Amino acid sequence: MPTTDPTPEQRIWQVVAEIPPGTVASYGQVAELAGLPGGARRVGRCLSRLPAETRLPWHRVVNATGGISLPGEAGHRQRQRLIDEGIAFEGDRVALDRCRWSV
């Protein structure tokens, strides 16, 4: 057993790391899987603090409607990364009915 219990942050990182390529998860979904029901905002805040060099697939996390919540140029890059991964888009939103991550 672990000598120290994982912090909520680590559980969030863990869940995000598990999102398979070609699929996306919503902030609320990640929060719930991380054992933080209603902690969607916390997930967003956590991801915003990630270093630019992180290898965590944070770009696979979108809002409940499939839209990109990350504002500005960074959001534009996230969209491009998703497209490069083969994620299907409907206008500015991800086609959740086809690309949503389900366990």
Place this chain on the structure above:
DNA sequence: CCCCTGACATCGT
């Protein structure tokens, strides 16, 4: 301690 803000979600109109 109060107030505001943010990579959110949900409901009513």
Place this chain on the structure above:
DNA sequence: GACGATGCCAGGG
């Protein structure tokens, strides 16, 4: 389906 209001949680001033 767009919009505004409300709920929620954590930080920062």
